[in-house]
Amino acid sequence: MISTEEILDTIRGEVSLGESMKEHTALKIGGSADFYVDPLDRDDLCRALDLFEARNLPYRLIGRGTNLLVNDDGIRGAVIVTARALGDYTIRKNIVTSGAGVSLAMIAEKTFSASLGGLEMLQGIPGTVGGAIAMNAGAYGQEFSDVVSWVEIFENGKPRVISRSEIEFGYRYSSLKDHAVLGSGMLLKKLSSAEHDKRDRLRREAFQKRAASQPLSMPNAGSIFRNPRPEENPSGLGAGQMIDACGLKGVHRGGAMISHEHGNFIVNTGQATAADVFELICLAKDHVRKMFGVTLELEIKLLGFEQTLC
């Protein structure tokens, strides 16, 4: 057992009890976390992890909550946010060292401005470096795993650096998904002026495609489902195209709606609950299974759910 006093005495940063996760998720949905922890710095965060592990208090590190659906009943245990404690980075020649809390869009912009290639197509992804490692975030032919050289995790009471070769990455998958990631080292490619110009054009095209196809003005959590593996999907369609073919764009449940712009996005039109989103997830899965014989798998991470219901 752990007492609230012990948590408050150990952590120097901010600890909020019963903090609503609505303000900490891109979907603006979710009940309260028992403890919402915003550590002061890296040492403070490690102290918190050490305490929670020693006392068996469940915890979860989050970045910007851009790929999360948090249950309406909230999250038991602690949610630890990384932006402040793990928000430092350095760029030396083509080597980038970044804390897990650093904004992916910001580091992609900074490195590309320094004529370093490898992250520029990820600039439209609104999460953190830690989230990008846990999810192996990717877009338009680039994945975070392409540039990772090493990752620092917290394990058995202390930080440990592991090399790229010890980590398994796949499509929106990383073997580190259940570890606490403190930071990462990345090796980028020095770009010639001609290469920089070419990639800049591709990068701008990607921004335009995003703006034209994604509901960026409404709260959402990016793609809800992973695109199915080609061998399991004779149609060759992406998850969003399948949902569109089922006629589900614009379908509402409570305050949640399958986006008109993109079938694989669910938007919060104002007062959506996690239960509303979950109903739409089950509806889409059911229709796609019946029409295409494909079982869609979630890309978003569910927090606070005891089980997946469909």
Ligand SMILES: Cc1cc2nc3c(=O)[nH]c(=O)nc-3n(C[C@H](O)[C@H](O)[C@H](O)COP(=O)(O)OP(=O)(O)OC[C@H]3O[C@@H](n4cnc5c(N)ncnc54)[C@H](O)[C@@H]3O)c2cc1C
């Ligand atoms: C409009 C929009 C567009 C998007 N486009 C893309 C896209 O093109 N490609 C793509 O891949 N994703 C996309 N996403 C999804 C999302 O931005 C990425 O998955 C991102 O990497 C998540 O980062 P985050 O910091 O917000 O993580 P969170 O959503 O906070 O967390 C996601 C998962 O990562 C874990 N995590 C976060 N930080 C850590 C850490 N330090 N240590 C251990 N685990 C951690 C969390 O526990 C959780 O399991 C999009 C989202 C939105 C809203």
